[in-house]
Amino acid sequence: MPLDTSTYDLALLRVDGRRWNELRRLDGQIRTQAAADGSSYLEMGNTKVMCVVSGPSEDKRRGQTSASTATGSNAADVAVSVVVAGFSSVDRKKRGRGDKRIQELQTTISKALASNLHTHLYPRSTISISLNVLSQDGSLLAALINASTLALIDAGIPMTDYLVACTAGSTSSYAANDDRADPLVDLNNQEEQELPFLTMATLGATDKVAVLVCESRVQVSRLEGMMAAAADACKGVRDFLDQVIREKGHKMVTEGTIEKGASMAIEIDA
Amino acid sequence: MTSLKRASEAGPFSSNISSKTYVRSTKSGKVQKIVREVYLRQDIPCSSKICSKCLAGAPRSAAGTVSPFVLSDKPAGSKAYPQGHYLVPDTNALLNAMDLFEQSSAFFDVIILQTVLEELRNRSLPLYNRLIGLTKSEEKRFYVFFNEFRLETYVNREHDESINDRNDRAVRRAVKWYNEHLAQTKAKKLPVTVMLTDDRGNLEKAKKEKVPATTLRDYVAGLQEADRLLDMIAESQERGLSRDKKSADFLYPEYYSMSKMMTGVKNGMLHQGIFNLSPYNYLEGSIKVPAFPKSLLVLGRDNINRAVDGDVVIVEVLPQDQWKEPSTKIIEEEAITKNENADGDEGGDIVTEQEKKALQEQVKKTQGLSTEGRPQPTAKVVGVIKRNWRQYVGHVDQSSVSQSARQGRKQESVFLIPMDKKVPKIRIRTRQAGELLGKRILVTIDSWDRESRHPVGHFVRSLGEVETKAAETEALLLEYDVQYRPFPKTVLDCLPKEGHDWRVPTSTEDPGWKDREDLRGLLICSIDPVGCQDIDDALHARPLPNGNYEIGVHIADVSHFVKPNNAMDAEASIRGTTVYLVDKRIDMLPMLLGTDLCSLKPYVERYAFSVLWELNTSADIVNVRFTKSVIKSREAFSYEQAQLRIDENSQQDDLTKGMRTLLMLSKKLKQKRMDAGALSLSSPEVKVQMESETSDPIDVKTKELLDTNSLVEEFMLLANISVAGKIYEAFPQTAILRRHAAPPKTNFDELANQLKVKRGLELRFDSSKALADSLDECADPAEPFFNTLIRVMATRCMMSAEYFCAGTQAYPEFRHYGLASEIYTHFTSPIRRYADLVAHRQLAAAIDYEPMHPHVRSRGRLEAVCKNINVRHRNAQLAGRASIAYYVGQSLRGRVAEEDGFVMKIFSNGFVVLVPRFGIEGLIRLRDLADPEPESVFDADGYKLTTSGSRDVSVELFMKVRVRIQDVKDEATGKRGAKMELVRAG
């Protein structure tokens, strides 16, 4: 097995060879499924997710399995469902639909998106977002939010700005209590297991925080550095998403909007 | 290693991403495949001070700092590399010779490759940690180069390539890169980067690829102190080069494969446990396994099969016709294998003629008894799961050194006889045999192969002349792994700036006074042994208007000075306890705290942590509370002084009255504990009196116990129990507690039988109460010591008490058997025990004095702390005892003492005598009784040995005997020890 996160100090290198402020390899595509209203595929390192958006459509009875923001108001309801494939993680544990963690993910995403989308334009309707996790290697919530943003843009639903997310952690564990610890961004699974971390989503290039989730114990003194690193990383993610959209737009303009036999090129490493 | 295809070529790293696949097997036996991304980069510096290019592009931390470059621009050279060199060891070089790399005189400017670091971590965590320690040392200049992340030095595993070959290639690639990279700097004097490896294949390939490489041995041979350093290279590794030349004859059975052992253990056919060697017979071991109530016996070299005391081994039970009785005979390795030749080890039988003879006799004895039908199951070792090898102190067996080696510099094999009798002698190869004779030396065991009768090790360093105080003391500290180096600067930096001038702030507005009660008005005193400087505890008592008493136990507030997780705390947690030797104390905390600022010295104000009870006249607790406080002790008594003052009727002051109250209540508390079944166990405690000027011991006295000893003890127990309850209530998962498990019933079988046969006494041991009561009945009106003797023997049947984290045990398991208390912890000695310091922090949090530091709250960390302090605690006890034994020996030097002793163990060819006055045990063998050795008849069931012929004596178990004790040096082994002779029996 490789070394653990404690060797960071030796050469300022993380377990996978990145520096503290580097994102993993990002790969994104939109309109991966021509039949859907909006769709996307996103890889952040080995975390791979895809997203399909349908709607806005007239209100039907929602299924039990998705989180929604319906409050009986005159705004569209944002219904999010997350399905985690059994093969997506090393232990191949099957997560049921009622799994608490998944429900929490759904709620968080749903609330964040509802605040960003102009839902008041679609009263009494539902925007359904269905997310599939194909492979997990840390920063799952961030990847899901980013994929949703891409698919929602593809679906043409008006929004304030890109909602972009990234994780940030700290190079030393809570117990080690090292004040000189560096913050780090876009954690992989091993880092999430060993280090304290948070997930942050911001609106576009602003530092406006839409989501902040931190489930690990961390000294308050380190939090500020972690949040600043996360905000910077979100900007990097935004630039990337923007580039994906622009490239696709450029292609659609030059090649026409309809792609014959468009299919998604995913490789699943099972 | 596979390379993933990528969906798109976009992204900042697209051309530089690889991924690694690892296979991991889980506890439940599943196999998992883990794929990890690896980002390859070109900004990992070489860290050589001659390279300005790397410095310009060096990485920065989040704070913007650049790590300073490590490798010297003028590294040392050697004959082969006069222009200077950087060293790149491979994994085996580090595994075999870490001691060498830690030398302060050689091995500077070393590049540790990530490939090597990863391999080392998988092979040996302790060595990995030592290496990480080296990389932090500024003088040694060790640099970790992350070659697996650098684009130019990363290598992909080929299809038909083994992982080892791939890693070797990665090392060669990195060495080559270093040389090419440094050449670009165009420095005038260009150091060579040299690979150190002992793998022949790797060396040959390096030669072909023109990568500078050498064996560790060749490299060391070119250094200045080659002779000393060469001895430190593991023996086995050199043979690694020649192993394939001839297949040696195997002396020991082969170990089973790991999978065979695991399957066997799973289906109950094999058993895992810790191997223990008998202290009286080096050919007899025992192993306790979960499946059986009693230990399994492991007899003879073949069956012991290279297991060393403390190893975790797998055993297989032998067929019933090979079951035997535990030996009734003393067999000492030194005596039997005295004349073995260290060099002529190969070939031959592992069981020597002498050993065969000894065994035959034993079989006869056992079979003679088999009609009695008590043979016990025996087993053989079929594999070792984990070696418990450490570094051993010992001396070179004179007889194994040839005459020529005493003068010349020829390398030869010699035997090292370890101080620890349970460790077999170790064969080491050395060029300095002549110089090592008569020295205490430190060695490690490297391996024990099937073709070698004895384990093979290598020299680490010399401690000095045998029997000089410095060498013997250091030997003792090393043997018990006591951290005795002076406190480093980082630790001393944590001390209060004021030093000895520190005072309790005069203004009660000072933050130090926050939430502290002012108890300066109470008449508090401390009672300790004479000359005690680190005063942990002080007490007071005063009557209350309602007829009850207020009792206070005040403990030094160490946690005020030692904050969690600073350097001082880390050091204390490693040391775990203060170690008391006869003439030396190795402190857990720096002197300034232990003997001054924390110590509850008289007449000065001190911070304390107080436990305050209201007790009624029958010593029942009416209520209890805990508070941080400021106290002022009125007097520091010795036990004797306190006793005199209490007994002196003319003393009618309030302080003395308070002490009388304490004494009265302590007696009631003690009675209550005894009624609940607390055990009063004992081992004879001995005090060595020193003549102050020369600090040579002049006399040995058994410690006297006064009422005041028990006074202090009772209230400390009460405080510990009260605190245990409080912290458990506040932190049911993480409270640090101390438990003493009930001993397995079978532990007492033998003692019970002995008492029944010899004295017609019945030992009941179904509860601690029953045991306590029946121990009280084990008395001999004619011989007051008999009861103590039985208690000493009963103590050895007990489990040892241990620290634990509350969440790891169910509540019933918390019980302290010896003290008959449901729950217990250590709170009263924070100056000298780390557990108490943790308990202080937890109690402070429990009473909302301060928030709990994460360090004290993390259960994983606390479990690690408990594990460490349990070991430290035990080692400290053993070291203390060994120190006393050494001084008892020294005090006997040059004189002969005649003393009373008691027979506590009896064998067919000797017996063990305990001498209460000195607290020592000695073995008297048949051959010590007379020359020629007398004939003997051994009645195993009657525990009686009768000799005839050259001397007629009859010795029985528990018998009082008169012995002559003398300090003798064994000329053959150069070992000194107290030797006993029987003057008369009965």
Ligand SMILES: [Zn+2]
């Ligand atoms: Zn360089």
